[in-house]
Amino acid sequence: xxxxxxxxxxxxxxxxxxxxxxxxxxxxxxxxxxxxxxxxxxxxxxxxxxxxxxxxxxxxxxxxxxxxxxxxxxxxxxxxxxxxxxxxxxxxxxxxxxxxxxxxxxxxxxxxxxxxxxxxxxxxxxxxxxxxxxxxxxxxxxxxxxx
Numbered sequence: 634x635x636x637x638x639x640x641x642x643x644x645x646x647x648x649x650x651x652x653x654x655x656x657x658x659x660x661x662x663x664x665x666x667x668x669x670x671x672x673x674x675x676x677x678x679x680x681x682x683x684x685x686x687x688x689x690x691x692x693x694x695x696x697x698x699x700x701x702x703x704x705x706x707x708x709x710x711x712x713x714x715x716x717x718x719x720x721x722x723x724x725x726x727x728x729x730x731x732x733x734x735x736x737x738x739x740x741x742x743x744x745x746x747x748x749x750x751x752x753x754x755x756x757x758x759x760x761x762x763x764x765x766x767x768x769x770x771x772x773x774x775x776x777x778x779x780x
Contacts, residue, residue, distance in 0.1 A: 670701075672700060672752040672753030673700060673750050673752075673753055674698060674699035674700045674714070674717075674722075674749075674750060674751050674752055674753075675696070675697070675698045675699075675705075675749050675750050676696070676697045676698075676747050676748065676749035676750070676751065676756065677694060677695075677696055677697075677746075677747070677748050677749055678694065678695050678696075678697055678707065678745075678746070678747050678777065678778060678780070679691050679693065679694040679695075679744075679745070679746040679747075679748075680692050680693045680694075680743060680744070680745055680746075680768075680778065680780075681743070681744045681745075681746065682741070682742070682743060682744075683742055683744060684742045684744070684761055685744070685761075686744045686746050686759035686761075689742075689744045693780055695707040695708075695780045697710055697713055697714065697777075698710070699713075699714035699717065699718070699751075700752070703715075707780055708779070708780050709776045709779065712776035713776045713777045713779075715776075716775050716776055716777050717751065717777060722751035722752060722754075722756060724747050724756070724758035724760075724777075725758065725760070727772065727775050727777055727778075728745070728760050728771055728772060733770070734766065734767075734769065734770030736763075736764065736766035736767050736770060737764070737766065738763070739763070739764050740763055740764070741763070741764040741765070742761050742762065742763060742764070743761070743762045743764065743765050743767075743768045744759055744760070744761045744762075745759065745760055745762075745768065745778050746758065746759040747759075747777075
């Protein structure tokens with residue numbers, strides 16, 4: 634079954650809200666605890682096939698939370714959070730820079746996306762590459778989209 638990125642994000646967001654609601658309901662029954670000292674950093678990262686992030690077919694998606702600890706379904710959450718902290722959550726800086734990698738000129742577009750919250754601020758990022766080789770070359774081996 635194919636889903637577009639928008640549908641997948643909506644599904645993941647609804648699940649997060651549902652779980653958040655359950656956590657809130659549980660917290661109300663328990664004694665009050667101090668509020669977190671950390672601004673929330675929770676993201677859904679995706680890699681999809683297609684040109685447009687709203688209509689591309691999602692191939693892979695992970696969750697990443699960086700505060701207070703690095704966790705989520707991302708295979709290397711600590712490394713990904715460290716990289717994002719180094720660029721202050723500016724995803725465009727992760728994808729910047731020329732690549733020394735030699736790739737074919739085949740047009741088979743790949744879109745990488747990030748949606749969520751970084752240090753308390755809403756984040757929405759997407760960029761399109763001509764093919765998977767160009768994406769791998771541009772990312773320079775960073776951990777954020779290595780899943």
